[in-house]
Amino acid sequence: MLLFREIARHGSLSAAARALGWTQPAISQHLRGLEREVAQPLVVREATGVRLTDAGTALLRHADALAARLAAAEDELAMLADLRSGRLRIAAFPSAAATVAPRLMTELTRRYPDLDVRLVEVEPPEALGLLRAGDCDLAIVFDHAPADTDLAVHPVRDDPVRVVLAADHPLAAQRTVDLAKLARDRWIAGCARCRDHLLRLSRRAGFEPDIRHETDDYVVVQNLVAAGFAVALLPRLALDAFTHPGVSVAPVRGGASRVVSAVTVAGSDGVPAIKAAIGLLRTAGGRTRSASR
Numbered sequence: 201m202l203l204f205r206e207i208a209r210h211g212s213l214s215a216a217a218r219a220l221g222w223t224q225p226a227i228s229q230h231l232r233g234l235e236r237e238v239a240q241p242l243v244v245r246e247a248t249g250v251r252l253t254d255a256g257t258a259l260l261r262h263a264d265a266l267a268a269r270l271a272a273a274e275d276e277l278a279m280l281a282d283l284r285s286g287r288l289r290i291a292a293f294p295s296a297a298a299t300v301a302p303r304l305m306t307e308l309t310r311r312y313p314d315l316d317v318r319l320v321e322v323e324p325p326e327a328l329g330l331l332r333a334g335d336c337d338l339a340i341v342f343d344h345a346p347a348d349t350d351l352a353v354h355p356v357r358d359d360p361v362r363v364v365l366a367a368d369h370p371l372a373a374q375r376t377v378d379l380a381k382l383a384r385d386r387w388i389a390g391c392a393r394c395r396d397h398l399l400r401l402s403r404r405a406g407f408e409p410d411i412r413h414e415t416d417d418y419v420v421v422q423n424l425v426a427a428g429f430a431v432a433l434l435p436r437l438a439l440d441a442f443t444h445p446g447v448s449v450a451p452v453r454g455g456a457s458r459v460v461s462a463v464t465v466a467g468s469d470g471v472p473a474i475k476a477a478i479g480l481l482r483t484a485g486g487r488t489r490s491a492s493r
Contacts, residue, residue, distance in 0.1 A: 201234075201259075201262070201263045201266055202263065202266070202267060202270075203216070203220070203227065203230050203231070203234075204231065204234055204242060204256075204259065204260070204263055205260065205263035205264065205266075205267055206219055206220055207227065207231060207243065207250060208243075208252055208256065208260045208263070211248075211249040211250065212248070212249030212250055213227045213228055213231070213249075213250065215249070231243070238255065238259065240253070240255045241253050241255065241256075242255055242256035242259060243256050279314075280472060280473075281472050282472075283311075283312035283314070283315050283472055283473060283476060284312070284314045285314055285315070286315055286316065286472070286473050287315070287316040287317075287318065287337075287473070288308070288315060288316070288317050288318070288337050288338065288473040288474065288477060289318045289320070289335070289336040289337045289338070290304070290305070290317065290318065290319045290320070290336065290337070290338050290339075290340065290477070291319075291320050291321075291322050291326070291327035291330050291331065291336040291338070291339045291340070292319065292320075292321060292322075292327065292339070292340035293321070293322070293323055293324055293327065293340065293341060293342060294321055294323075294416070294417075294418070294438075294441075295418060295435065295437040295438040295440075295441050296340045296342070296437060296460065297319060297321040297340075298437075298441035298442075299437050299440050299441050300340060300356075300437065300460070300481070301319050301340060304477060304480055304481055305317050305319065307480050308473075308476065308477060308480065311476075312473075312476070315473060320336065323391060323416075324339070324341035324342060324343070324393070327339035327340070327341055327463075328341065328349070328351065328463060331351060331463060331464070331465060332351070332465075337464070337468070337471070337473070337474055338462055338463070338464055338474055338477055338478075339462070339463040339464075340356075340460065340461075340462055340463075340481070341460070341461055341463055342359060342393075342435070342458045342459065342460050342461070343393065343458060343459055343461070349463070350466065351463050351464065351465060351466060352463065352464045352465065352466045352467070352468070352469055353461050353462075353463050354461055354462045354463070354464070354469065354478050354481075354482070355459055355460075355461045356460045356461055356462055356481045356482055357459075357460050358457045358458070358459060358460075359435045359436055359437050359457055359458050359459070359460050360435070360436050360451065360455075360456070360457045361397070361401075361433050361434070361435050361436075361452060361456040361457055361458060362433065362434055362435070362436060362439060362449045362450060362451060362452070363377040363379070363382070363431065363432075363433060363449070363450050363451070363452055364421065364422060364425050364431065364432045364433065364434050364439075364447050364448075364449055365377070365425065365431050365447065365448045365449075365450070366425055366426055366427075366428045366431075366446065366447060366448070367426070367446050367447060367448050368428075369431070369448065371450075372448035373448075374450055375450065375451075376450055376451045376452070376453040377450045377451070377452060377453060378405070378453045379401055379402055379404075379405040379407075379452060379453070380405040380406055380407065382431055383402075383405070383406070383407035383409075384410075385410070385430065385431045386410050386411075386412040386413075386429065386430040386431070387402075387409040387410060387411045387412065387413075387430055387431060387432065388411070388412070388413045388414070388415065388421050388424055388425070388429075388430045388431070388432040389409075389411045389413070389414050390414070390415065390416050390421070390432075391416050394416075394433070395411075395414075397433070397456075397458070398411075398433055401433070401452065401456055412429070412430055413429065413430055418434055418438035418439075418441065418442060419442055419444075421434060422434075422442065422443070422444035422446075422447050423444060425444070425446075425447050426444045426445075426446030426447050427446075433452070433456070434449075435457075435458055437460070462477070462478050462481050464478070
């Protein structure tokens with residue numbers, strides 16, 4: 201169709217051949233093939249070139265429309281490749297939605313102002329569900345241990361876990377806290393993954409935690425701790441998002457952390473917007489302020 205359009209535009213097979221850099225026999229062969237396909241002549245050969253038949257004139261309108269659509273497609277793909285258009289849908293867990301995601305979105309918007317960036321806050325299992333369903337493009341999740349998945353996982357950073365104590369707790373002044381010394385304290389547990397992590401760490405320290413309260417909200421956790429109702433473990437991202445003035449924060453002796461990752465559908469990390477986001481998350485987008493307490 202596009203070759204036929206060139207013949208019509210130039211008025212002869214030889215002129216079309218020169219414009220395309222083809223040989224005239226090759227142009228003639230393709231034209232004959234198209235005429236066989238439509239089962240009627242498209243041009244009449246004359247001494248000075250070719251003249252379109254009625255069928256050729258009708259087909260030229262569609263060839264022009266096809267060329268216009270292909271040009272528009274080329275322009276749109278170029279814009280997507282240069283991130284001058286497109287959409288990136290991000291799903292992130294609460295503390296990342298309050299810290300990592302806004303920094304990522306700010307940097308993406310600064311670099312690519314025409315990119316439409318959207319955020320939804322959900323826990324990791326829901327984020328992965330959105331990803332599998334095609335309802336988001338990038339999931340920012342955490343885990344305390346590697347897990348098998350059919351998705352592409354791109355580790356971004358370690359997120360250290362801290363002990364959170366009331367400001368007047370006897371261990372509040374410690375530079376690091378030995379969990380074994382909190383065996384007699386009451387505890388707050390969070391989501392299922394955080395609760396399992398607490399249980400693993402406390403059992404490693406030789407005790408079973410007395411879990412009195414359960415909440416996923418890091419603000420509620422710190423209010424309960426500040427009021428003296430219990431102690432807790434919180435990741436640093438949650439503390440970067442909000443730190444209650446009435447709590448003391450210290451690393452776990454021996455260390456404890458979770459891994460924050462960007463997760464995509466396998467093979468989609470080559471999409472320009474997703475690739476740019478992962479790159480930024482691994483650099484400026486994944487950093488938090490430095491804090492040991």
